[in-house]
Amino acid sequence: MTPHQQADGSASAPDGLLTEAFAQFPAPAMLTDSEGNILWANRALCELSGYAVEELLGHTPSVLRSGRHDAAFYRQLWDTVRAGRIWRGDVIDRRKDGTLYVVEEAVAPLRDAQGAIRHFVAVQHDITQREARREHEHYLAYHDVLTRLPNRAMLDDIAQKAALSALRSEQPLAMMFLDLDGFKAINDTLGHHVGDQLLAAVAQRLQSGIRRSDTVARIGGDEFAVLLADLDSRASAGLLAQKLLDALARPFQFRKHRFTIRASVGIAIFPSDATSIDALLNQADQAMYLAKLQGGQRYHFFDQGDAQRRKKPAAPRQETHGPDKPGQAHKPEAASRR
Ligand SMILES: Nc1nc2c(ncn2[C@@H]2O[C@H](COP(=O)(O)OP(=O)(O)OP(=O)(O)O)[C@@H](O)[C@H]2O)c(=O)[nH]1
Structure with a gap:
């Protein structure tokens, strides 16, 4: 056995060196007694949390709690280490200045010569930036950056869940497909x-015209979808469509430019029109196309008969009329309500 090797095979450091090594250890670390009172915290933990070591000593790690985890989370952590096992997990903590940070943490029980657990040691790895990047990537994957609305992928997720609950509650959903009229001219x-x-x-x-339980998404260039959950009647989908059309018809002003925009809306109902979200959106798109063919600035309900009479061409909107004049009379009553 070398002078620095212990009976269990691990190495021991010369006196004082170990203390200094842990003080300067680049990862945040702390030591508590068996009650969880902090006996020691290193420089990296103080730097990360913003607390001076004197502000941590004698307190429990709960001073760092962010409120983002429930009591069961911390109970499971303490139960694991008190049972003699190592706990590993991601923890959101709060700095002294109130800001949050995220660490990957390992907490291990330390046993004395008799095998009794007397202390716990925790070592952390700061993953705040990695988590922020991950959240940002997740945001980009599910939102449209220009409008900050949910994108098609998020609409799909929300609509799938809403469809399941609509089937359970037997309250239908409405999907609106809204396409601006003459946007290219702008x-x-x-x-x-x-x-x-x-x-x-x-x-x-659009967002301010809907209820919190409804969803507006941008699904293409000038195309938006509105998902209405817990629909009480088909007529209320029509009323909301008209309300949104009216809201868009109010003039917009950007610096010296003042103008109006019109839109066409197609509406399909789940589950009576379609039993899948893809089909529902497709039917709402077909109904929108008919609203556009009728002159735009109106809504149109999907109808199976329409769909059979008119198969929508692959790129129809290129072939239809250009932008209509702003303020041209619109005829919501012409919308089909079959
Ligand atoms: N400014 C801007 N334009 C976009 C964006 N995405 C798509 N577009 C444009 O939006 C237009 C959409 O095409 P259309 O729907 O055929 O245009 P439209 O004039 O509204 O045609 P109708 O729907 O038939 O009335 C195209 O000119 C695209 O170049 C975007 O993010 N920003």
Whole structure:
């Protein structure tokens, strides 16, 4: 056995070196007694948490609690280490200044010569930036950056869940497909930048016209979907569609540009029109196309008869009329309510 080797095969360091090594250890670490009172915390933990070591000593690690985990989370941690096992997990803690940070943490029980658990040691790895990046990537995967609305992927997720609960509650869902009329002309005459501003403003008007339980998503260039949950009647989907059309018809003003925009809306109902979300959105799209063919600025309910009479061409909107004049009479009553 070498002078620095212990009976259990682990190495021991010269006196004082171990203490200094842990003090300067680059990962946040702390030691508690068996009651969980902090006996020692290293520099990295103080730097990360913003607490001076004197502010931690004698307290339990609960001073760092963020409120983001429930009591069961901490109970499971303590039960694991008190039972003599190592606990590992991600923990959201709170700095002294109130900001949150995320650590990967391992907490291990320390036993004395008789095998009794006298202390616990915790070592952390700061993953705050990694988690922020992950959250941002998740946000990008499920949102449209321009309007900050949910995108098609998120709409699908929300609609799938809503469909399950609609089947359980026997309350139908409505899917609206809304496409701006003559949006290309805005881009062409006022520039893409104004077009972008208009899309963001349209998103806001749609969002403020719906209930919290409903969802507006941007699913394409100038295409939006509105999912209405817990629909009390088919007629209320029509009323909401008209309310959204009216909201969009109010003039928009961007610096010196003041103009109006119109839209066409198709509505399909789950489960009476379609039993899958893909089919529902597709039917709402077909109904929107008919609303557009009837002159736009109106809504149209999907109807199986329409669908059979008219198969929608692959790129229909290129072939239809250009933008209608702002303010042109709209005829919501012409919308089909079959
Ligand atoms: N500014 C801007 N324009 C976009 C964006 N995405 C798509 N577009 C434009 O939106 C237009 C959408 O095409 P259409 O729906 O055929 O245009 P429209 O003039 O509204 O045609 P109708 O729907 O038939 O009335 C195209 O000109 C795209 O270039 C975007 O993010 N920003």
